[in-house]
Amino acid sequence: DAGVTQSPTHLIKTRGQQVTLRCSPKSGHDTVSWYQQALGQGPQFIFQYYEEEERQRGNFPDRFSGHQFPNYSSELNVNALLLGDSALYLCASSFGQGEKLFFGSGTQLSVL
Amino acid sequence: AQSVAQPEDQVNVAEGNPLTVKCTYSVSGNPYLFWYVQYPNRGLQFLLKYITGDNLVKGSYGFEAEFNKSQTSFHLKKPSALVSDSALYFCAVRVHNTDKLIFGTGTRLQVFP
Numbered sequence: 029d030a031g032v033t034q035s036p037t038h039l040i041k042t043r044g045q046q047v048t049l050r051c052s053p054k055s056g057h058d059t060v061s062w063y064q065q066a067l068g069q070g071p072q073f074i075f076q077y078y079e080e081e082e083r084q085r086g087n088f089p090d091r092f093s094g095h096q097f098p099n100y101s102s103e104l105n106v107n108a109l110l111l112g113d114s115a116l117y118l119c120a121s122s123f124g125q126g127e128k129l130f131f132g133s134g135t136q137l138s139v140l
Numbered sequence: 141a142q143s144v145a146q147p148e149d150q151v152n153v154a155e156g157n158p159l160t161v162k163c164t165y166s167v168s169g170n171p172y173l174f175w176y177v178q179y180p181n182r183g184l185q186f187l188l189k190y191i192t193g194d195n196l197v198k199g200s201y202g203f204e205a206e207f208n209k210s211q212t213s214f215h216l217k218k219p220s221a222l223v224s225d226s227a228l229y230f231c232a233v234r235v236h237n238t239d240k241l242i243f244g245t246g247t248r249l250q251v252f253p
Contacts, residue, residue, distance in 0.1 A: 032183065061239065070230050070243030071184070084238050118183055122239070127172070127191065129241070131183030 030055060032121050032132035040138045041109050049104040049135045053121030059083075060102040061129065062094060065116040077102050078124075106137075114139045142167045144231045146244035153221045154252050161216040161247045163231030172234035173214045174241065175205055179227045187229075190214060201225070221251045 033052045041047050053060050059078045063071035073086035077096035091107045100121075106113055116136050120129040144165045153159045165171055172191055176184040188199025195207045205216045216229060228248050232241040 059239070068245070070232075070245050071241075073240045073242070076239055084240055086240065120184075127189055127234070128186050129184075131176075131185070133181065133183045 032119055032130050034117075034119050034132035034135050036135060037133070038136045038138075040140065042140050043109055043111060045109050045139075046105065046107045047109060047137060049106075049117050049119075049137070051102045051104070051119030051121075051132060053100050053102070053119075054130045057121035057123050057130070058100050059122045059124060060096060060100065061120045061122070062102070062104045063118040063120065064088070065118055065134070067115070071118055074104070109139045111139050113137065142171075142233050142235055142242055144173075144233050144242060144244040146229075146231055146247045148247050149245075150248045150250060152250045152252065155223050156220050159218050159221040159225070159249065159251070161229050161231075161249060163214045163216065163244060165212050165214060165231075165233050167233055167236075169236055171214075172236075173205075173207065174232040174234070175199065175203070175214075175216050176230045176232060176243075177227050178230065178246070184230065187216070221249075223251050223253055225249060226251045 035050045061076040062074040065071040075085040076083050080096045093105045096102045116134040118134045119132045174189045175187040178184050190197050190207045198204045228246045230246045231244045
C-alpha cells in the first residue's frame with residue numbers, strides 16, 4: 029500500500045517564476061492538506077482540499093492556489109515566486125475530517 | 141488564538157535513559173493535541189494524539205504523552221531512549237472545527253550511545 033507520494037522531490041526556480049507541486053494521497057484517503065515548512069520552523073497550514081474544493085485556508089496569499097482531481101490527487105501552484113517561498117512543501121492526506129494525517133516526504137523548493 | 145510552544149530547541153539524552161520533550165499549549169476550549177516525528181529527508185509521522193479521556197496517552201514506538209490541563213502541557217515521554225529515536229519532534233494542536241494543525245517549532249532529540 030503506497031503512502032502519500034509527492035513529486036518532484038527537489039525543485040529550483042528563479043524569482044517571478046511559477047511552480048506546480050503534485051501529491052497523490054494514501055490509498056483510501058479523500059482529503060489532502062498542504063503545509064509549508066521553512067528551514068528551522070514547524071509546518072504551516074496552506075490549505076485543504078476535499079471533494080475537489082478548497083475547504084479551509086491558512087494565512088497565505090492568493091499566489092498560492094491548488095486543485096484536487098477526481099482521483100483525489102492534488103496540485104499546489106505558486107505564482108510569482110519570491111525568495112521567501114523557499115521551503116519544504118508537505119502534502120498530507122486523511123479520510124474525511126480525519127484526526128490522523130499521513131504526510132509525504134515533501135518537495136524541497138529553492139527560489140534563487 | 142491557538143498555539144503550541146516547544147521551549148527546547150534540542151534535547152540530549154543517553155541511550156537507555158528516560159526522555160522528555162516538552163510542549164505547552166494555548167487554546168480556547170478542549171484541546172486536540174498531537175505529536176509527530178520527522179526523520180531526515182522524510183515527512184512527518186504520527187506518534188500519538190490526545191482528544192479526550194485518560195491523561196496518559198500511549199503511541200507508536202514506545203512513546204507516550206501526558207496531558208496536564210492545569211499546566212496546559214502535553215509532554216512527550218519514553219522510559220528508555222534508543223539511538224534510533226534521534227529525530228525532530230513536533231507538537232501540534234488542532235484548530236477547533238477545522239482540520240488545520242498548528243505546529244510548534246520542533247525539538248531535536250539527540251540520543252547518544
